[in-house]
Amino acid sequence: MEFYPYDIKNLKEILEKNKDFLESFFGENTFDEHFFNNIFKQSPKILTSSETINQETNARTIPMDMIQRKHEVILIFEIPGLNNAEDVDIKLLGSTLVITGEIRRNYMLSDKEIIKFERKVGRFSKKVALPFIVDNKRIHAKYYKGLLEVRVPIIKPNNYEKISVRFTDE
Template sequence: MSWVPLDPLGVWRREFGNLPDLFDGEWTKPWSTLPRIPVDVRETPNEVVVTAEIPGLERKEDVQIRVHDQHLHLSGQIERHATTQGEHVFRSERFFGRFSRTVPLPSPVDERGAKAAYRNGVLEVRLPKVSGRGGQVIDVEFH
């Protein structure tokens, strides 16, 4: 009886090849079209600021911004118009289609005072904090 060392990655290597090759080929194609919207959330004394990279938006109707239950919801659609005839595409990594991202907010905000601006592929949403959310002080009457 011969001894065979344990090689848990052996099956993986036989089925899929080397690990670096996996992430640079056709195998990843279905995932390359999934939206990945990177966001930054920061807080000042008066507001919460959410910055999101969403390149490709052309009109304000392409993005919907909603605040609900201490979360900021971003959704919309990026259109791709450039289709060329007679060219072979070797790689297509830019996202187009529907996207959605929900971001928890660190503080209670007043959505009625929210402002959004889009410039150079970056969406910035400024949400004023709700003032006086430290709780109400109740005066006690002594008799």
């Protein structure tokens, strides 16, 4: 069973499966019904305050850099572990660039062999609002050494004008 850190629904099952080990480390009755009642009460707060999980798709987010040049924006996403083009999907929805995909483990393990998992695998998702009018026909992407680079040509930058605020006594 894969485990995502914010997967509250499966947390109880995982903790119960490993109860003996966890109680030997944390003490008896640490993960009792009181613990789970508090977790389920807090889960909406945990999920909405977390920036590492996308609740709709059960996917984690990915780090990104955005660089603006005169005629293009370069977005660089850190996604180590992709194997081919089927592992990532890039879409432009209106003025929002959406990156989704999945990083898979390239090996199979039994539960007895697992000691620790730290590599980030599983579903990922990122939505980026583009503050420009872009040329969607010329957007292109390349993946190299764990970095996904998406180049987005700018047709016209949005003009931001300062709007003055008038203060009145009424």
